[in-house]
Amino acid sequence: MLFMLFSNLSQAVGLPPLTHSLTPGETVREAPALRFRNLDDETVDLRDLRGKVVVVNFWATWCPPCRREMGSLEKLYWAVKDKNAEVLAVNIGEDIDTVFSFLGTVEPSPSFHMLFDYDAVSMDTWGVKGLPTTYIIGPDGRIAYKAVGGREFDHPEILRKVIDLTID
Amino acid sequence: MFEMKTITIVSILVLSSFSSYADVLQTRRVDSVTGAKTWEIQVDGVFFSLTQLLPDQVRAFYVNRGFTLAQIEPYASSCVYMTVLRNDNAPGVIHYVSGNWPVSVNGRHYELVPVNQWVERLSGSGVKKSAVIAFRWAQFPPEQEYRPGGDWNQGMLFMGLSAGSLFDITAK
Numbered sequence: 001m002l003f004m005l006f007s008n009l010s011q012a013v014g015l016p017p018l019t020h021s022l023t024p025g026e027t028v029r030e031a032p033a034l035r036f037r038n039l040d041d042e043t044v045d046l047r048d049l050r051g052k053v054v055v056v057n058f059w060a061t062w063c064p065p066c067r068r069e070m071g072s073l074e075k076l077y078w079a080v081k082d083k084n085a086e087v088l089a090v091n092i093g094e095d096i097d098t099v100f101s102f103l104g105t106v107e108p109s110p111s112f113h114m115l116f117d118y119d120a121v122s123m124d125t126w127g128v129k130g131l132p133t134t135y136i137i138g139p140d141g142r143i144a145y146k147a148v149g150g151r152e153f154d155h156p157e158i159l160r161k162v163i164d165l166t167i168d
Numbered sequence: 169m170f171e172m173k174t175i176t177i178v179s180i181l182v183l184s185s186f187s188s189y190a191d192v193l194q195t196r197r198v199d200s201v202t203g204a205k206t207w208e209i210q211v212d213g214v215f216f217s218l219t220q221l222l223p224d225q226v227r228a229f230y231v232n233r234g235f236t237l238a239q240i241e242p243y244a245s246s247c248v249y250m251t252v253l254r255n256d257n258a259p260g261v262i263h264y265v266s267g268n269w270p271v272s273v274n275g276r277h278y279e280l281v282p283v284n285q286w287v288e289r290l291s292g293s294g295v296k297k298s299a300v301i302a303f304r305w306a307q308f309p310p311e312q313e314y315r316p317g318g319d320w321n322q323g324m325l326f327m328g329l330s331a332g333s334l335f336d337i338t339a340k
Contacts, residue, residue, distance in 0.1 A: 016252050019318025062233060062302055065322055093301030120301045130309035130321040148312065149320035
């Protein structure tokens with residue numbers, strides 16, 4: 001047991017760092033259903049992507065780590081899009097104009113599917129407790145990895161794990 | 169001009185099953201612009217911090233999400249902290265449940281106010297649905313599992329206390 005007084009301390013630090021690891025899915029769990037409209041008002045259904053590795057990221061524009069990791073998610077997409085992999089970013093509760101405005105500020109600007117869960121229903125079905133949360137779905141439709149909190153998705157450790165899944 | 173909160177954390181008690189005083193790093197810093205204080209601790213591969221949020225910061229955040237000033241005032245004028253919990257390399261999974269983090273004032277113990285209480289209150293008072301969703305998910309999660317290697321969350325934590333209170337919080 002530790003008792004810690006914060007009375008005589010001083011050390012400045014910046015924003016919490018984005019981390020760069022993925023944790024294996026706690027159980028061999030089938031990915032829940034996911035079916036929403038994208039920016040072009042087309043329906044995207046996770047079931048139609050069976051056979052591919054799919055990165056599913058839950059986010060919102062007002063969430064600081066979500067904003068910070070978005071550019072790295074695009075870099076991950078660049079690295080894997082020709083390797084039978086997709087990225088789906090599911091926005092929680094916001095409208096298209098809000099999201100579109102934000103995307104224009106991201107460098108590089110996301111080119112992967114941006115989906116809209118206006119009622120936040122996927123948070124329950126997927127068991128998301130906080131934003132951002134990201135799942136990596138294997139070609140078999142099961143959750144292979146999970147990441148709670150912001151990540152550097154273009155970190156070599158994450159890229160390797162995603163690419164290895166496409167090979168498996 | 170920012171309105172300052174006067175709430176001060178007297179101490180943070182961390183109950184850890186992972187051992188040792190040796191690796192404890194504690195810091196406290198003050199934002200040079202706003203005067204808001206941040207308390208941080210790193211122990212046994214776990215990082216935890218609380219940063220005072222000023223009422224104007226909270227108002228601005230939620231008005232931009234669709235609240236009116238009147239709707240968010242009861243929350244914004246109370247004691248809210250930006251909270252970060254991260255499992256860098258603890259020996260195991262951290263299971264966080266907000267009800268297990270008692271707050272004590274003058275020896276009396278309180279549980280953190282459940283997020284759902286706020287959500288129900290706001291939902292019934294004419295707040296736009298998108299604004300309630302933003303409120304719900306901007307809060308520090310009421311429960312979560314943080315696996316070693318960097319799982320973490322950042323969110324707002326409502327202490328359920330009035331301005332001017334001195335309190336201890338136990339993180340376990």
